[in-house]
Amino acid sequence: MAGWKTPENLMYARTDEWIGLDGDTATLGISDYAQDQLNDIVFVDLPSVGDTITAGESFGEVESVKASSELISPVSGTVIAVNEALRSQPELLNSDPYAGGWIVRLRVSDGGVVEGLMDAAGYTTFCAQR
Amino acid sequence: MSYIPHTEAERQQMLDAIGTPTLDDLFEAVPASHRFPTLDLPQAMSEMDILTEMQALSEANDHAGDFAIFRGAGAYHHFVPSVVNHILLRGEFYTAYTPYQPEVSQGTLQAIYEYQSMMCQLTGMDAANASHYDGATSLAEAATVALEVGRHKRRRIILSAGIHPQYREVLKTYHQWGGLDITGDESVRSAADLADLINDQTAMVAVAYPNYFGQLEDIRLLAERTHQAGALLVVVANPIALALLKSPGELGADIVVGEGQPLGIPLSYGGPYLGFFACREDYVRRIAGRIVGETLDQDGKRAFVMTLRPREQDIRRERASSNICTKQGLMALAATVYLSVMGKNGLRHAAELCYHRAHYAADRIDDLLGYEVVRDLPFFNEFVVRCARPVAEINAVLSARGIIGGVDLTPHYPHLADHMLLCVTEMNRKSEIDALVDALREARHG
Numbered sequence: 337m338a339g340w341k342t343p344e345n346l347m348y349a350r351t352d353e354w355i356g357l358d359g360d361t362a363t364l365g366i367s368d369y370a371q372d373q374l375n376d377i378v379f380v381d382l383p384s385v386g387d388t389i390t391a392g393e394s395f396g397e398v399e400s401v402k403a404s405s406e407l408i409s410p411v412s413g414t415v416i417a418v419n420e421a422l423r424s425q426p427e428l429l430n431s432d433p434y435a436g437g438w439i440v441r442l443r444v445s446d447g448g449v450v451e452g453l454m455d456a457a458g459y460t461t462f463c464a465q466r
Numbered sequence: 467m468s469y470i471p472h473t474e475a476e477r478q479q480m481l482d483a484i485g486t487p488t489l490d491d492l493f494e495a496v497p498a499s500h501r502f503p504t505l506d507l508p509q510a511m512s513e514m515d516i517l518t519e520m521q522a523l524s525e526a527n528d529h530a531g532d533f534a535i536f537r538g539a540g541a542y543h544h545f546v547p548s549v550v551n552h553i554l555l556r557g558e559f560y561t562a563y564t565p566y567q568p569e570v571s572q573g574t575l576q577a578i579y580e581y582q583s584m585m586c587q588l589t590g591m592d593a594a595n596a597s598h599y600d601g602a603t604s605l606a607e608a609a610t611v612a613l614e615v616g617r618h619k620r621r622r623i624i625l626s627a628g629i630h631p632q633y634r635e636v637l638k639t640y641h642q643w644g645g646l647d648i649t650g651d652e653s654v655r656s657a658a659d660l661a662d663l664i665n666d667q668t669a670m671v672a673v674a675y676p677n678y679f680g681q682l683e684d685i686r687l688l689a690e691r692t693h694q695a696g697a698l699l700v701v702v703a704n705p706i707a708l709a710l711l712k713s714p715g716e717l718g719a720d721i722v723v724g725e726g727q728p729l730g731i732p733l734s735y736g737g738p739y740l741g742f743f744a745c746r747e748d749y750v751r752r753i754a755g756r757i758v759g760e761t762l763d764q765d766g767k768r769a770f771v772m773t774l775r776p777r778e779q780d781i782r783r784e785r786a787s788s789n790i791c792t793k794q795g796l797m798a799l800a801a802t803v804y805l806s807v808m809g810k811n812g813l814r815h816a817a818e819l820c821y822h823r824a825h826y827a828a829d830r831i832d833d834l835l836g837y838e839v840v841r842d843l844p845f846f847n848e849f850v851v852r853c854a855r856p857v858a859e860i861n862a863v864l865s866a867r868g869i870i871g872g873v874d875l876t877p878h879y880p881h882l883a884d885h886m887l888l889c890v891t892e893m894n895r896k897s898e899i900d901a902l903v904d905a906l907r908e909a910r911h912g
Contacts, residue, residue: 379751379776384617404782 538889590715680848689718730804
């Protein structure tokens with residue numbers, strides 16, 4: 337089954353997070369594919385502003401009625417904002433994964449060089465093959 | 467249905483895979499003499515003979531009912547209404563497990579729901595889980611929650627020495643590899659002195675209410691200072707005392723844990739007991755175990771569901787940080803039945819009897835030569851007595867008179883040599899207390 341949205345301006349990780357880079361600021365969320373697989377999301381465990389995040393490591397968690405999954409950051413950096421709305425409306429991850437459902441914003445530490453990410457086309461193919 | 471995990475063919479396949487021709491070869495590492503040792507067992511007996519044998523063995527034990535018990539220190543001799551056991555032994559309930567398809571067992575879920583609700587009322591907390599093994603493991607889990615809330619960046623845990631020594635040991639065992647700075651219990655400190663240990667690295671401050679010595683400390687300022695530092699206040703409480711006292715929630719506790727044994731569970735040789743765990747709503751996502759909730763089914767009827775299992779293995783798989791499906795469900799049911807038959811007034815009455823009888827006993831003992839009750843703080847139903855002789859010698863005299871005396875505080879509190887921790891409950895009638903006083907008078911001389 338295909339038809340998941342994959343906006344062109346974002347990059348995607350194999351662990352189904354998306355990242356939008358603007359200079360040294362990165363915004364992270366989970367992909368449409370991820371929210372669809374997880375089903376109804378009931379809780380998002382957010383980091384705190386000021387926390388240091390390391391690429392490849394967990395910075396939080398999403399819990400759905402089906403499973404709980406870790407959020408893995410593709411970049412290292414410092415948290416400059418978290419989406420407070422998710423505390424009371426975790427379902428934003430389902431309804432609006434690329435805008436209202438953003439999760440954290442980071443100040444990227446090493447110049448924003450990110451390896452191993454896929455563009456929209458690559459990620460669409462990646463999802464379709466799973 | 468017979469349960470046969472492996473067929474003969476599968477076994478052979480596995481043996482072939484590891485290059486071992488036969489099952490006997492697999493066990494070659496075990497010395498032959500230990501593989502099938504001759505067991506020196508008596509001849510088979512008839513059921514009647516076995517019952518006689520078992521009866522004789524059980525009579526070799528002393529029975530709680532044969533003694534006047536003045537010992538508490540974590541295990542309490544309270545009255546257990548007959549209905550508690552009657553309900554527990556029903557086949558529908560007689561398991562410690564939460565069923566794997568829980569919603570089918572509405573009765574079990576409702577019992578857990580009622581248990582949680584009553585524990586919340588007693589503790590003044592928003593949510594309670596469906597139990598832990600005992601009070602000590604509940605406290606260790608409270609530390610797990612506090613460390614999670616502090617995102618494992620806060621490494622200091624402050625423990626009052628007024629917490630049961632074994633609870634502190636269990637907490638330290640659970641968290642021994644966590645690289646933590648566990649402090650505060652090297653000596654007996656006041657709440658104010660404990661507060662001075664709080665720093666920005668502190669994840670949790672834990673106190674007991676009443677404390678191990680039966681005393682009631684004012685913890686409100688400690689709660690304030692704990693919260694100012696961004697840490698959690700954990701209170702280890704005696705649930706019977708809570709019927710009489712202001713709830714820990716009202717005093718500023720964030721998590722309340724403790725031993726549920728006083729609620730309808732007999733002393734029974736130290737177990738099974740019941741760990742209760744309740745917390746403010748902010749922390750429900752961090753707790754071990756499960757929470758059962760109430761909802762409406764598709765026909766609009768009241769129904770109970772498994773609502774939350776944030777750390778359990780069935781939800782989190784390899785990232786689980788708890789797997790207490792074998793919680794003390796049956797003991798939680800005992801507490802539920804106990805609390806519901808006692809009711810709010812009945813429980814309060816039991817607590818008042820404990821309080822008044824303990825104070826009567828303390829006053830009479832204080833009047834004796836050679837005994838002095840430590841009275842620096844108010845107490846509930848346990849109190850410390852300074853004795854003129856070693857506690858073990860006094861207890862030997864009491865024991866000969868069918869009285870179980872108090873705990874000797876010396877091993878865990880070396881500065882309290884010759885100090886005895888006595889406990890009085892509603893089970894100790896006035897005549898029993900008077901007999902204790904007489905025996906103590908006698909014991910003074912040896």
